Amino acid sequence: MLKRWGLSLCLSVASLALASPALSQSTAAPAPGSATATLRADQPGPRMHRDVFGQFAEHLGHGIYDGIWVGPRSRIPNDAGYRRDVLDALKAINVPMVRWPGGCFADEYHWRDGIGPASKRPVKVNTNWGGINEDNSFGTHEFMGFVERLGAKAYVSANVGSAPPSETAQWVEYITAPANTSVLAKERGKNGHAGPWKLQYLGIGNELWGCGGNMRAEYAADLTNRYAQFAKSANGPMLKIASGPSDENYEWTRDLMRIAGKNIDGLALHYYTRPRDKDWNDKGPAIGFSEREWATTMAHTLRMEEFITKHSKIMDETDPAKKVMLAVDEWGTWYDPTPGTNPGFLMQQNSLRDAVVAGLNLNIFAHHADRVRMAAIAQMVNVLQAMLLTDGPRMVKTPTYHVFDLYKPWQDATTLPIEVTSPWYHLDEVAVPAVSASAVKDAAGRVHVALVNLDPNRAVPLSVAIQGVQASTASGRIITAATMDAHNSFDQPNAVAPAPFNGAQVANGALTVTLPAKSVVVLDLQ
Secondary structure: OOOOOOOOOOOOHHHHHHHOHHHHHOOOOOOOOOEEEEEEOOOOOOEEOHHHHEEEOOOOOOOOEOOOEOOOOOOOOEEOOEEHHHHHHHHHOOOOEEEEOOOHHHHHOOHHHHOOOHHHOOOEEOOOOOOOEEOOOOOHHHHHHHHHHHOOEEEEEEOOOOOOHHHHHHHHHHHHOOOOOOHHHHHHHHOOOOOOOOOOEEEEOOOOOOOOOOOOHHHHHHHHHHHHHHOOOOOOOOEEEEOOOEOOOHHHHHHHHHHHHHHOOEEEEEEEEOOOOOEOOEOOOOOOOOHHHHHHHHHHHHHHHHHHHHHHHHHHHHOOOOOOEEEEEEEEEOOOOOOOOOHHHOOOOOEHHHHHHHHHHHHHHHHOOOOOOEEEEEOOEOOOOOOEEEEOOEEEEOHHHHHHHHOHHHOOEEEEOEEEEOOEEEEOOEEEEOEEEEEEEOOOOOEEEEEEEOOOOOOEEEEEEEEOOOOOOEEEEEEOOOOOOOEOOOOOOOOOOOEEEOOEEEEOOEEEEEEOOOEEEEEEEO
16 A cells, blocks of 8 residues: 655646647647547457456455444344445445455455354554554455445455465465365365355555565565465466565566566456655645646656656567556545544545546556556545445445446456547646546447546537547536535535536537536437
8 A cells, every 4th residue: 555656746748748648649739728638439449348347345444333334233224244335336336356354454364263163363463554453354255245235346455575385376276176176175164165166366565565474576576476376266267366566667577577467367456646756755635736736647647658658668579469467456535634633544534636547547548458457446444535425324325436337338348449648637747637538438339438528617618529430419417516625514415516417519520528627527429
């Protein structure tokens, strides 16, 4: 979870254009203040894997306990201990994959602490997050039951920092071995689950450059080879994800791919958006921020395009066939904690600004669907850029949740090239394109277009030339609000929510729409 690599806010028009191929390729000049684009439905790109919409759940603050898990004796309505409201909300957005138990927590987690009768599990101190007691009541069986209820894939992060390879190998065997075939399989049966589970992803440590062990890249790569060698699923394919870089640490990617690239299926990239990036202890507030912090948030978010592009190019040196995915398994906004809360719980409010950040990142992932085939927003409930917030029996869906709902058609859809020429949003030294876009075609042949206007002040007229598909109408939904920091609370849970959008027209092979300021719009073409 911790970042070690700094950002620079020195963003110019020229550098942004170079970092964004979709911008630099288009040549049609729009009228001042307006945008143009070309959608090429006749040139389909790679599939956008549904696992790009994955979630991250760490033993951190109220993310697991009170967020996902309340225990079977709780008065909060639950299904064998899992909050029903949270389960229902997550199933509604088709959560495809969940990463657990960390994060930094993973490299101090010993899986045996979380199996067997809950009353006999050891209590330990969570030294990473808040210094509180961890009673291990949510362990392997509880996690696998959770993803089963969601219909999601399981992504387990193994302890490389403080445990030997045998511990990881035995955990994988415990999870995947057929019933009654080994001592560990029989132990699993005694603990209440006779049959094996499927484990689709195994993380080989977490942030080995930082909280996972403060390692050198070459040493981390050697360990990755060693742990990957002995971790073997007995129940279907299991993709192994190496601890990759943070931000612009390109040498880490080069060394990991050179030494371990043939033994892994993915390389994890972590990047968090912070409004202020000079001092890790001063990130800026989640609400009540200035327009300058809106602008810096957008500028820093757009660096995701640069990082993915450059890390992918390095991966191409040893993996031109792109067999190894770039798994962005920690991304999202990171602000100062909500005043009055435990700072180690990383609780923050989620506003319209976060919705726009989510739309920008999902569009970037669509641009790189050939290499980015899995991702996980940080985090699922009550932590950082959460989908959901809970307070006792109450739950509220955040603006970010609603963006994931709008983008559901992107899951496993075919990406379509869409080249945008956009006006610029300027504030002081910050200059960024105002409009971001992505487009897909689903299995039924329907075309969907996502449009983000990150300018908080001005609407942007947009004209999209459509090639390769016949369409006569466009309708969809929009997320916007009157203020930059509009957010949902337990008293006002629908202050920011999707609304019908009928402001788009299709005629003579062109889609025309005026994008309201600070908005995310998803359109269905028919």
